[in-house]
Amino acid sequence: xxxxxxTAEILEDGPMARPYLLTGGRVRSDAGELAVEAxxxxxxxxxxxxDSELAEIFALCATPNSIxxxxxxxAIPIGVARVLVADxxxxxxxxxxxxxxxxxxxxxxxxLDGIRKR
Amino acid sequence: MASESVNPSPRPVSAKIVVSxxxxxxxxxxxxxxxEIPPLRTEAKMxxxxxxxxxxxxxxSKTNTTVAMDFGKITVEEGLVLYVFGTPGQDRFGFxxxxxxxxxxxxxxxxxxxxxxxxxxxxxxxxxxxxxxxIGLNQFEGAPLHQESDIREALDLPANIPIVRTDARVExxxxxxxxxxxxxxxxxxxQQTAVAPPAPPEPPPTxxxxxxxxxxxxxxxxxxxxxxxxxx
Numbered sequence: 120x121x122x123x124x125x126t127a128e129i130l131e132d133g134p135m136a137r138p139y140l141l142t143g144g145r146v147r148s149d150a151g152e153l154a155v156e157a158x159x160x161x162x163x164x165x166x167x168x169x170d171s172e173l174a175e176i177f178a179l180c181a182t183p184n185s186i187x188x189x190x191x192x193x194a195i196p197i198g199v200a201r202v203l204v205a206d207x208x209x210x211x212x213x214x215x216x217x218x219x220x221x222x223x224x225x226x227x228x229x230x231l232d233g234i235r236k237r
Numbered sequence: 238m239a240s241e242s243v244n245p246s247p248r249p250v251s252a253k254i255v256v257s258x259x260x261x262x263x264x265x266x267x268x269x270x271x272x273e274i275p276p277l278r279t280e281a282k283m284x285x286x287x288x289x290x291x292x293x294x295x296x297x298s299k300t301n302t303t304v305a306m307d308f309g310k311i312t313v314e315e316g317l318v319l320y321v322f323g324t325p326g327q328d329r330f331g332f333x334x335x336x337x338x339x340x341x342x343x344x345x346x347x348x349x350x351x352x353x354x355x356x357x358x359x360x361x362x363x364x365x366x367x368x369x370x371x372i373g374l375n376q377f378e379g380a381p382l383h384q385e386s387d388i389r390e391a392l393d394l395p396a397n398i399p400i401v402r403t404d405a406r407v408e409x410x411x412x413x414x415x416x417x418x419x420x421x422x423x424x425x426x427x428q429q430t431a432v433a434p435p436a437p438p439e440p441p442p443t444x445x446x447x448x449x450x451x452x453x454x455x456x457x458x459x460x461x462x463x464x465x466x467x468x469x
Contacts (some may be wrong), residue, residue, distance in 0.1 A: 127299065128288065132386075143374075144392055149436055154253075154339065155253075155279075155341050156251045156252070156253040156320040156322075156340070157251065159343070160248075160253045164457065172392065173316060175395060177353050183248075183249050185251060185318075185320060187277070187308055187312075187320065187322070188310070190279040190280075191277035191278055191279040191308075192277070196280050196281050197279050197280065197281045197336070198278075198281055201352075216248050216249055216250070216251070217248065217250045217251075218250070218251050218252070218253075218340060219250055219252040219342070220340070221340050221342050222366075222426055222429070222430075223252075223342060224423065224426045224427065224430065226250065226252055226317070226342075227342060227419060227422050227423045227426060228291070228423060229314065229317055230252065230313050230317065230319055230342075230419055231416065231419040231423060233313035233314045233317065233414055234311070234313060234319075234412065234415055236417055237412060
């Protein structure tokens with residue numbers, strides 16, 4: 120599915136091996152648990168990562184994409200996408216955009232108004 | 238920390254809602270109907286990073302099972318994106334539900350009236366977590382058209398939880414259901430943030446010498462009797 124060889128191999132092996140290596144065994148990054156709907160975008164001026172999978176994610180995030188979208192579009196499990204993104208955020212390659220709080224009335228109003236207009 | 242770069246375009250904010258219900262009840266169909274993109278599918282391994290680390294025995298039985306969840310996306314306005322996530326139907330994959338429902342504004346629980354019991358797990362789940370939800374009766378051909386009151390009773394739903402009829406296959410219909418859900422979320426949040434409403438005015442005490450004192454016990458019994466009568 121268009122994977123570079125290294126990634127395909129890793130996915131076969133069990134996808135978790137690689138994030139552990141990348142993150143030095145951390146299961147959570149300093150970014151905390153990233154929500155599946157959290158959007159990330161490429162940090163301005165950041166260099167394209169050398170690793171092929173990270174480079175693909177970086178390219179994808181030229182426009183904001185959520186963790187779930189990155190997982191689906193790159194065909195990597197959500198847990199892997201989360202750790203890779205957190206790691207790239209830690210390296211200053213990606214920026215994490217804002218998610219709403221579940222009790223944000225103003226946002227719910229905007230959503231309701233926006234969808235009613237459709 | 239991430240660098241604070243200056244981005245001239247508005248930085249999008251994302252929110253999410255959840256579509257839940259039993260297996261094959263039309264969750265993905267609903268996501269497809271409301272989403273501006275074809276639904277995307279993402280997978281998680283049964284053995285997640287967290288469970289591998291938390292469980293001292295490590296992986297007890299090696300399994301290659303993957304759990305798939307489908308989701309869609311609605312760009313409501315520039316800079317405001319709503320994600321619609323379907324929960325995996327099988328209860329044994331409940332561990333993924335935390336990921337999907339954490340931070341969700343609310344949930345639509347789809348119900349097939351021929352298999353009412355299939356949605357019990359979902360109702361319990363969202364009730365326990367105080368996540369606002371509405372019930373969507375997905376209209377399957379040949380399914381009996383029950384009275385809303387019958388369904389409310391069968392599902393043991395409080396009166397403030399909306400029950401809407403929906404056809405997950407039809408976009409307009411699904412969007413209408415989405416509007417019901419958002420309106421219900423708004424109601425729920427408004428009530429939570431509103432100052433506690435003043436107690437209903439007590440009828441002025443009758444100026445008789447023998448004003449009857451209604452004990453709480455009596456009141457409870459009266460309420461029970463009333464409820465029993467209603468449910469008959």
